[in-house]
Amino acid sequence: MSIFLCFLFFFPLFLINFKKLLPSKRKLPPGPTGLPIIGNLHQVGRLLHSSLHKQSLKHGPVMLLRFGVVPVAVISSKEAAKEVLKTHDLETCTRPKMVGTRLFSYNFKDIGFTQYGEDWREMKKLVGIKLFSPKKQKSFRSIREEEGDLLVKKFSNSAQTQTLVDLGKPLFSFTASIIFRLAFGKNFRECDFIDMERVEELVIESETNVGTLAFTDFFPTGLGWLIDRLSGQHSRMNKVFSKLSNFFQHVIDDHLKTEHKQDHSDLISAMLDMINKPTSEGSFKITPDHLKGVMSDVFLAGVNAGVITMIWTMTELTRHPRVMKKLQEEIRATLGSNKERITEEDLEKVHYLKMVIEETFRLHPPAPLLLPRLTMSDITIQGYSIPKNTMIEINTYTIGRDPKCWTSPEEFIPERFLNTSVNYKGQHFELLPFGAGRRSCPGMALGITILELGLLNLLYFFNWSVPDGMTIADIDMEEVGAFNIAKKVPLRLVPTLHISRVNKCI
Numbered sequence: 001m002s003i004f005l006c007f008l009f010f011f012p013l014f015l016i017n018f019k020k021l022l023p024s025k026r027k028l029p030p031g032p033t034g035l036p037i038i039g040n041l042h043q044v045g046r047l048l049h050s051s052l053h054k055q056s057l058k059h060g061p062v063m064l065l066r067f068g069v070v071p072v073a074v075i076s077s078k079e080a081a082k083e084v085l086k087t088h089d090l091e092t093c094t095r096p097k098m099v100g101t102r103l104f105s106y107n108f109k110d111i112g113f114t115q116y117g118e119d120w121r122e123m124k125k126l127v128g129i130k131l132f133s134p135k136k137q138k139s140f141r142s143i144r145e146e147e148g149d150l151l152v153k154k155f156s157n158s159a160q161t162q163t164l165v166d167l168g169k170p171l172f173s174f175t176a177s178i179i180f181r182l183a184f185g186k187n188f189r190e191c192d193f194i195d196m197e198r199v200e201e202l203v204i205e206s207e208t209n210v211g212t213l214a215f216t217d218f219f220p221t222g223l224g225w226l227i228d229r230l231s232g233q234h235s236r237m238n239k240v241f242s243k244l245s246n247f248f249q250h251v252i253d254d255h256l257k258t259e260h261k262q263d264h265s266d267l268i269s270a271m272l273d274m275i276n277k278p279t280s281e282g283s284f285k286i287t288p289d290h291l292k293g294v295m296s297d298v299f300l301a302g303v304n305a306g307v308i309t310m311i312w313t314m315t316e317l318t319r320h321p322r323v324m325k326k327l328q329e330e331i332r333a334t335l336g337s338n339k340e341r342i343t344e345e346d347l348e349k350v351h352y353l354k355m356v357i358e359e360t361f362r363l364h365p366p367a368p369l370l371l372p373r374l375t376m377s378d379i380t381i382q383g384y385s386i387p388k389n390t391m392i393e394i395n396t397y398t399i400g401r402d403p404k405c406w407t408s409p410e411e412f413i414p415e416r417f418l419n420t421s422v423n424y425k426g427q428h429f430e431l432l433p434f435g436a437g438r439r440s441c442p443g444m445a446l447g448i449t450i451l452e453l454g455l456l457n458l459l460y461f462f463n464w465s466v467p468d469g470m471t472i473a474d475i476d477m478e479e480v481g482a483f484n485i486a487k488k489v490p491l492r493l494v495p496t497l498h499i500s501r502v503n504k505c506i
């Protein structure tokens with residue numbers, strides 16, 4: 001054989017074996033092709049979860065994108081979510097440092113946006129004891145029931161005159177008042193510096209700003225800094241933050257003024273006490289920024305997700321009269337027709353309502369991308385390498401619509417939860433409205449109680465209809481929001497008093 005023929009024969013074999021000798025290249029997840037510098041930023045629209053949903057239908061349940069210089073892994077299946085939130089929870093349970101989250105968390109002195117570590121653990125423990133413990137939950141029961149009565153009263157006035165009502169405002173006031181009284185130890189109706197309309201605006205503005213992508217996050221060199229200043233994003237964010245901070249300062253000052261009357265059992269009093277207490281060298285020290293950071297968490301994370309879910313639930317019920325009828329019949333048959341007040345014991349009895357809420361969470365998870373995580377080391381998800389320092393977005397909106405998990409996924413069928421163990425508590429990765437693992441929502445039990453109580457009051461005492469000239473097909477389902485995704489067009493319905501209540505509450 002000539003040397004030339006030998007070469008022709010052996011060279012391909014050499015190449016194959018040489019490739020094997022090289023260190024194997026990591027198998028990165030697939031994803032849409034990006035552009036130089038901006039990466040995939042041009043492929044995401046106003047609603048990030050919805051853009052990522054569409055991309056994942058093309059590229060699969062584990063995708064890798066790039067936002068400027070930041071790699072972003074998008075997880076869109078139950079199996080992949082389980083690997084991130086359970087198998088690799090410890091390697092992925094920190095949060096990325098972003099401009100908005102840094103500002104609104106008082107330089108990461110809160111729970112929700114702070115990085116994994118000692119501070120996060122201490123703050124979570126403190127808030128767990130002061131706000132979320134079963135003992136606290138029990139002691140707050142009368143506050144929640146009282147606010148339920150006030151909610152009914154508000155709607156009763158509209159029902160008497162058959163007036164069209166925007167459900168959002170009374171439900172916001174109901175939820176915010178409960179959270180305010182529980183966490184801040186104050187009834188906002190007794191505070192002259194609080195106007196509920198303005199507080200609602202403030203919560204929505206703050207959430208939008210904290211969740212809006214800032215260019216500085218993705219172009220850390222001067223370019224992002226410059227764009228955020230030229231576009232007005234920087235000054236908008238700081239203006240809203242300063243309003244929120246002022247509001248918190250008023251609440252704290254009010255607390256200090258009336259300190260002698262307080263029983264030191266609410267979260268603010270307890271933290272004020274701890275700020276003033278000397279601590280030993282090296283131990284965790286609560287500062288005024290920790291206090292405001294937690295106030296920011298409780299107020300922003302605690303209020304809107306519940307209100308949004310109540311609105312989506314009432315929207316879906318109005319669009320599905322069969323479900324509404326079945327639900328109200330079950331509620332009224334179970335609770336009897338003579339109740340003057342809904343109590344928290346009633347919540348245990350209304351099983352179909354729980355299924356309706358689960359179905360609403362499936363189709364309209366209030367925070368569809370949860371909160372972003374960051375990998376602290378290289379991990380492998382579904383056979384794909386996800387490098388250290390990759391931002392992780394879990395798209396629960398896509399998982400809730402996955403035909404592999406749900407039959408007729410686009411349809412609203414609460415009965416699908418009838419004979420199944422699947423629930424929203426973080427062990428079933430096809431339904432994750434509160435997340436799962438170390439960073440899952442610590443306010444889940446409280447959030448669910450408020451949500452069930454609000455809905456049960458609306459559904460027991462009132463019937464609901466769309467205004468004259470409108471049909472259920474006209475109900476707009478467009479979404480809006482940044483972290484929390486709400487119904488864009490307010491839900492306006494006409495309440496009618498259920499007959500048994502008429503003589504009692506008017």
Ligand code: HEM
Nearest residue numbers: 112301302305306367370371433434435436439441443447
């Ligand atoms: C229906 C009501 C609620 C829903 C759907 C909800 C949902 C969520 C979600 C999806 C997360 C992120 C989980 C993750 O990243 O894996 C979260 C985190 C959080 N939620 Fe909630 N939440 C609700 C009510 C509340 C309430 C009432 C409070 C407090 C008063 C609260 C406080 C928090 C906090 C502090 C975090 C951050 C946890 C951490 O990063 O360690 N939430 N919530």
